[in-house]
Amino acid sequence: MAWAVATLLDGGVDEVVVAAPAADHEEFARALPAGIRLVVGGATRTDSVRAALGAVPGDAGAVLVHDAARPLTPPDVVGRVLAALAAGAPAVVPVLPVVDTTVVVDDDGVVTDAVPRAPLRRVQTPQGFSRVVLAEAYDDLPEGVELTDDAAVVRALGVPVRTVAGDERATKITVAHDLALAELQVAR
Structure with a gap:
């Protein structure tokens, strides 16, 4: 968590709000730089984003x-997202091209089609938004609806989402193999 916060600060973000379980707030407060605002996260990602968004000043x-x-995630990815927002994009996400062949598979595990990969992108974070647009999108999202990321919430409102170049180092760490690769990167 501390590294993700450092990336935001190093990339040009002025204020950071972290959503975390209430039981872990003391531990988070010790690990994070002074001035980071902690809020109680929710049961779902959507609930946590709503809680953090509620702590963002209205004039942001x-x-x-x-x-x-x-x-x-390198700070320059944060900088690209901020620059796109400053240039007028209401929503922006860092992306990488899909390089593997991607196929459609039926319920029996049989390949039924190959998807053209040229227009496909892998979406990363940080995802950036006009505060007004993101707040409106979450206000419009029905309770209980969970989308895979905040760009999907904004797209559901009909807002176009721009893209900027992502970075392979911004890979999501979700399984042991990802952690092992991340540790190799840090050890270099």
Whole structure:
């Protein structure tokens, strides 16, 4: 978590709000730099984003949502997201091209089609938004609806989402193999 926060600060973010379980707040407070605002996270990602968004000052022009599971995101990715927002994009996500062949598989595990990969992208974080747009999108999202990321919440409102170049180092750490690769990166 501390590395993900450092990435945001090093990339040009002025204020950071972290959503964390209430039981872990003391531990988070010890690990994070002074001035980081902690809020109680929710049972779901959507609930946690709503809680953090509620702690963002109303006069904030832009909001970035970043996954702690992407602690090695380079600060220049944050800078690209902020620059796109400053240039007028209401929503922006860092992306990488899909390089593997991607197929559609039926219920029996049989390949039924190959998807053209040229227009496909892998979405990363931090995802950036006009604060007003993100707040409106979450206000419009029905209770109990869970989308995979904040860009999907904004797209559901009909807002176009721009893209900027992501970075392979911003890989999400979700399984042991991901952690092993991240540790190799840090050890270099």
